Amino acid sequence: MTTHPALPPILRPGLMAALLLSGCNLAPNYQPPDTHLPTEFKTQGPWRTAKPGDDQPRGEWWRFFADARLGRFMQEAESASPTLEVARQRVVVAKAQARADKADLFPSATMRNSAQRDRTTGTMAFQFAGGRTRTTLLNTLDLQYEIDFWGRNLNLGRAGSARAEAADAGLQSARLSxxxxxxxxxxxxxxxxxxxxxxNRTVAVRQRTVDLARKRLAQGDIAQMDVAQAETDLAETQAEAIGLERDRAELEHAIALLLGKVPGEFSIPASPLTGSPPTLPRSVPSALLERRPDIAAAEREMAALNAEVGVARAAYFPSVTLGVRAGTQTSFYELMDNHSSLIWGLGPAAVEWPLLRGGRVKAGHEVSKARYEQAAAGYRQAVLTAMRETEDALSGLEILSRQSAAQDTTVASATKALELAHKRYESGLVAYYEVLDAQRTQLRAEREATRLKGELFLSTVMLVKALGGGW
Structure with missing residues (x-):
């Protein structure tokens, strides 16, 4: 019957302590701060009712705009943007680091193979059997394990996992941005x-106005001043159109950069805005905590720092490491697998306790607590910022909608006034400059209406971003 060596008495208390105390966790009980969010946003709407089982893929919020070209650009940006690739690699790094942080939860194994030949002095009382030289062949497997009495390694792993989740939320935040x-x-x-x-339409109209003015000047119906004023209005409109082309080129270049393309090799055909921006599914403030990736990232960073408080607390207490070694040792190659060549050992059972560190352990604990409080304040600030951005977008949309409706009335009135000015001029009741003045008023009204329509689309996008993206 084979008997196994008994565990040395000196190691028995340590083993019992390991069984009884492993799993102790010194990290504070983690609870995200209470943000006291209201039940509704201050500005209500514009919303639409969200249907259960909505067939819109989550995250593809741009589908609400029903713009095929925008959809293609979104797909290109997700696949080719260097900005997103940087964020993706941050996630890879964070997840790999999280796995590394968990490594100390498990025993480490090291294979050692060595060969050594020694020659000793010939004047020693003790000599090796067989002469003054010998060869030592050593093959061992060493196992070491740190007993996680105080949850240090457990909390390191939790901190790494939380940071990996924060990096993933950071990727989603970068994607949304x-x-x-x-x-x-x-x-x-x-x-x-x-x-x-x-x-361009106005230029065409004013070109016809100039041609007509020149004809009437030749007929003696109007003065030279009226012709000069019509020509001035035409030139000003042409110059404004050219200036807008410069602004458009800069926007086109910005889009190319976001798509990861060379601006000089990228162009977008002209496509004036049509229709109205979409209304979005109804949301409530508490949904921001679930949808906003920047809030999620702040919360996960706070969880990581909470775990690191436990790591810092564990530094006050001793660490215990147990070791086991087994293998073969011989001077002869042919005896490497011989039972007589087997060796084993228990230990070392090492205990390290920081007694005098010049206040470093206490300072580290204070630093970890302060970092957690800093992260908690940052989390609350992220929530407040999200609320402000959402309220800004909601109020902006609501005010722009009313302003746009009022401006449409202005355009209708200005158009009617221009028609009346033409009739009054043709009836000889007013001078020609009144027609030109009515044209300028009507153009200003139309340009403002066009600007407000663009602002409505932009504010809708800002609301989507403030709400955290898709549904």
Whole structure:
């Protein structure tokens, strides 16, 4: 019957302590701060009712705009943007680091193979059997394990996992920022196209006005001043249209950068805005905590720092490491697998306790607590910022909607006034400059209406971003 060596008495108390105390956790009980959010936003709407089982893929919020070109740009940005690739690699690094942080929860194994030949002095009383030289062949497997009495390694692993989750939330935040910026630039460009199209139509109208004015000057119906004023209005409108083309080119270049393309090799056909921006599914303040990736990242960082408080507390207490070794040792190759060559050992059972460190352990604990409190304040600030951005977007949309409706009335009135000015001039009741003045008023009204329509699209995108993206 084979008997196994008994565990040395000196190691028995340590083993019992390991069984009884392992799993102790010195980290504070983690609870995210209470943010006291209201049940509703201050500004209500514009919302639409969210249908259960909505067929919109989560995260693809741009589908609400029903713009095929924008959808293609979004797909290109997700696959080719260097900004997103940087964020993706941060996630890879964080997840790998999290796995490394958990490694100390498990025993470490080291294989050692060595060969050594020694020659000793010939004047020693003790000599090796067989002469003054010998060869030592050593093959061992060493196992070491730190008993996690105080949860140090457990909390290191938890901190690493939380930071990996924070990095993933950071990726989603970068994605939301990139795609919302792309949508903002895209609709700003289309708003410019609307302004340019309006000015080009106005240029054509004013060119006809100049031609008519010159004809009537030749007939003696109007003065030279009226012709000069008509020519001035035409030149000013042409100059404004050219200036908008410069702004459009800059927006096009910005879109190319977001898509990871060379600006000089990228162009977008002119496409003035049509229709109205979409209404979005109803949301409530508490949903921001679930949807906003920046809030999620702040919360996960806070959880990581909470775990690190436990790591810092564990530094006050001793660490215990147990070791086991087994293998073979011989001077002869042919006896490497011989039972007589087997060796084993228990230990070392090492205990390390920081007694005098010049206040370093206490300072480290205070630093960890302060970092947690800093992260908690940052989390609360992130929630408040999200609330402000959402309220800004909601109120902006509501006010812009009313302003746009009022401006449409202004355009209708200005158009009617221009028609009346033409009739009064043709009846000889007013001078020609009144027609020109009515044209200028009507153009200003139309340009403002076009600008407000573009602002409505941009504010809708800002609301999507403030709400954290998709549904």
């Amino acid at each position: 990139l795609l919302s910026e792309l949508a903002l630039n895209y609709y700003a460009l289309r708003a410019q196209d609307s302004q340019i199209a309006l000015l």
